[in-house]
Amino acid sequence: MTFTKLMAGIALVALTTTSAIAGSHTVRMGTEGAYAPYNFINDNGEVDGYEIELGNELCKRAELDCTWVTNDWDSIIPNLVSGNYDTIMAGMSITAERDEVIDFTSEYFPADPSSYVALAGAGAEATTGTVAAQTATIQASYVASSDATVVEYATMEDTIAAVRNGEADSVLADHAALKDIVDASGGVLAFVGDDVAIGGGVGMGVRESDGELRGKFEAAIAAMKADGSLNALIAKWFDGRDAGY
Amino acid sequence: MFEYCTDPKLIEGFQWWSCYLTTGKHMSFYFSFVVVLGLLALTVPFILLFGFTGALARRATFAPIRWFGTIYTSMVRGVPDIIFFLFVPIAMDQGIEIIRHKIKCSDWSEPIRQGNDFVVCAAAKMPLSSSPQWVHETYGFMLATIAFAIVFGAFAANTIHGALGAVPKEQLETGAAFGMSPKQIFRRIHLPQMWVYALPGLSNLWMILIKASPLLFLLGVEDIVYWARELGGSKTARFTYPHGDWRLGYFMFLLVFYLFLTWISEKFFDRIMHRLSRGQNTAAGMS
Amino acid sequence: MSCFETFTGYALRSIGIGERLLPKTDFTLCDQFVLIGSGMIWNVYFAVVALSLGFFFAVALALGRSSDNPIARIPSRVFIFVIRGSPLFIQFFLIYEFFVMIPKMGWDINLGFIEITVETRWLTKAWLGALITLFLNTAGYTANIFYGALQSIPKGDIEAAYAIGMSKRQVFWRISFPTMLRLAWPSYTNEAIFLFHATALVFFSSFPAWRQEGDALYYASYFADKTFNPFVPYPIIALYFISFTLLIILGFGWVDKRLNRHIAPNK
Structure with a gap:
């Protein structure tokens, strides 16, 4: 059957491509790219916004190699849990329902009314x-x-x-x-x-099984809160708003 | 793009437009036309392959294969493509990763499903998380191609099945009378003669396929509709080129593009049909 | 809440009868089956009404397209080309934008026994606006199928009819029309399936949903969004669509048999 041959061919390609060199682990950061000023596509066609600048800074502090991925809002959590990317930074409020399915870091933006x-x-x-x-x-x-x-x-x-x-x-x-x-x-x-007032602050979503990654980002967020750089970043993107971290 | 574009707030009229229409975002928009056309072109052979496989399976003498063919064509045709795309690609992706996981990480003791999470070993990830972005995009593109081919292949299978049945029996019997083997009859008479009956249905399918391209966004491919919506949405002062809700303009442009594509396709199919009909025992062929 | 209670509370939720609030936590399979099934009411409504009204408009368009009179032929041709040449979602968008621009007005129409108010604001609601879009869409596609069938009617049949003294009218109703239907029916069946599937687009990307009353896909994505698990609601809605598609195939197959009952079976 041609069909089985084809499926076998696809499987073979899928199994042999890009053999394991899992040494340098790139963290894939999921975002929506349609929620200014949190995240949006700028005029150059690149992702931009408060969360992008913050995410890049967090990666630098945590010494991680990061790359951005855009995904439709509706399927942003299913794609995280099935491993298509490793974090969500998409203006997502920390809610009890979401917390049952994924884990959040502590908030990096206060609850917005x-x-x-x-x-x-x-x-x-x-x-x-x-x-x-x-x-x-x-x-x-x-x-x-x-x-x-x-x-x-x-x-x-x-x-x-x-x-x-x-x-x-x-x-x-x-x-x-x-x-x-x-x-x-x-x-x-x-x-x-x-x-x-609906919803909590905005935090970064990670898989529940990914405690190590969450820990790294958690530490970086805490450091940015402590040295005032998070406040400065919020003031920059949200018309001088004082987050008071 | 041009030198005078450095501060768009100072320019207006033609200059503003020439800068606006050549931003990086617009370039992505223009490029997405190439992506969509490329994907459509790439999908066609797969659709025909799935279509033939489905149609031949439905004609098979071995019952389980026949059932498989019937179930495939009727199930997939029964589900709206939009709903199919909402969960099948994720399922396919997970399926591939489970197989890779079983082969590459047989010593892995933790379960794959941990609560809500789907966890496979790093070496089983498809593609590897360390691979560059273009590998991920190509993989997504491949997945989209296969998903499209599965859906439209089912419709093609139906058309081809009907066309195989429409070839006049006498032609096949003539072949047998000349002493051709069943294989020869199929390849030399049945298959070539089938096209003239399948073409109207297949051309209709192509028209539907063209217009299904907005669904590509559900599959993670940033297509023309995604960019049109993204560019047309109102832009506040945060953007370099602020403007109101311009979606109407962008969608009108898409409308023209689709009409043009349809028009070209109709011309193309008319020509093929004309050539295929030559000498055929049909109304168009007899005239 | 037992499954029976869920059924009585939500079976008609999509048309505003029953519980006011949607379930928010502890979603059972029963919840999902009932609410998604409730949403199917909309899909069936759109499909049935658009197809039955579209059929008549399609016949008129097909006749116009094959007419010798350019006043009838050219508009029909342009209409069919534009409908067939553009994606449905763009048609939804443009028609919605157009309906929104129409000033909000109302007229009282006296039907003798009852007075009703006809309002233009209905056009921006899915039950009328989306219905009109789907109606125009199916009319365009069906007209093309019927036009092709009209062209394929054997000339001899029509000449024979005239020869035995039938009037133009009689030839159309007794020869052309039934033959056209018979030839077009398999393709028309496909069109009916495509239109039925297209009803899933109504609330997905174009018309707004009022009071959380939407079609099957609206509720399926509601559950997918709340449970973060696409592998339950989407297969359920797929199951519903497959069953209804089978019904369409059976119904149209029955008509096909009747249309061809005078023709000797092939085998």
């Missing part, structure tokens, strides 16, 4: 009407449990567009991500209502 954004001039009632959120985010489940009507869009871009064109009264998302957008809107969009 979520905020509502509506068209300028809207009152607080915009937060209880139709609220847009990105599918499968903690904000989406928060709105679903509240009295407001949740409407879920595939991307962050779509949620903002929904507010602009009147499909939704407001959008709920991370404050830091929304701030950029509100600033750039030229007064069309504005924060509305009270912030809500």
